[in-house]
Amino acid sequence: MPNVLLIEDDPAVGEGLALGLRRHGHRVEVAVDGERGLTAFAAAHPDIVLLDLMLPGIDGFEVCRRIRAAGGVPIIMLTARGDDIDVVGGLEAGADDYVVKPAQPRVLDARIKAVLRRGTPGQERQRESHGALVIDRAALEVSKGDTPVALTPTELRLLLELSRTPGRVFSRQQLLELVWDHDFLGDSRLVDACVQRLRAKIEDRPSAPVYVRTVRGFGYRFGPV
Structure with a gap:
């Protein structure tokens, strides 16, 4: 409860x-x-x-x-x-x-x-590295180098969904369904704002992202690094 x-x-x-x-x-x-x-x-x-x-x-x-x-x-x-x-x-x-x-x-x-x-996603894989970014799906922890990255449940779920299949392009609507459980035509601003916050935490240069990349006119993809 x-x-x-x-x-x-x-x-x-x-x-x-x-x-x-x-x-x-x-x-x-x-x-x-x-x-x-x-x-x-x-x-x-x-x-x-x-x-x-x-x-x-x-x-x-x-x-x-x-x-x-x-x-x-x-x-x-x-x-x-x-x-x-x-x-x-x-x-x-x-x-x-x-x-x-x-x-x-x-x-x-x-x-x-x-x-x-969103704080309890699937744990099909344990620990994976993407360049300096380390994602532990079992522990629900993210670190960059040796430094833990503090993410909100929504930011974490977004990163987990994007990084599950590096290179795959997700539309904003697909991410709304996967991360926010919005199974209707939702508000893409939720996705864009969360991406901005996530980039600020995991990217060296959020204005030139390496991990969460924009696919213009469609959505986002993760790496590959």
């Missing part, structure tokens, strides 16, 4: 979502602003955070950046619109996924389960 931290400033919305998620088996703590959300995050160590972007005081973008800086806890942002700059800003701040409000508890339940599954 995952522990969920819901940061939502509208009391009615927050309590309604919390009640619905509890009926789906989640333990939910609600914080009504960014400052209380960060305090609750530090104290409760949740498994996942549901974060409204439009918060009083410390806004959702800053809350997202601070939570992401503290570690790899998954973040699903709640946004009033799905086609504006808020989505891009939230993804760049480190969110793993987003849901457009008004959000239904069953939709959030499905997204929560999908995000948490």
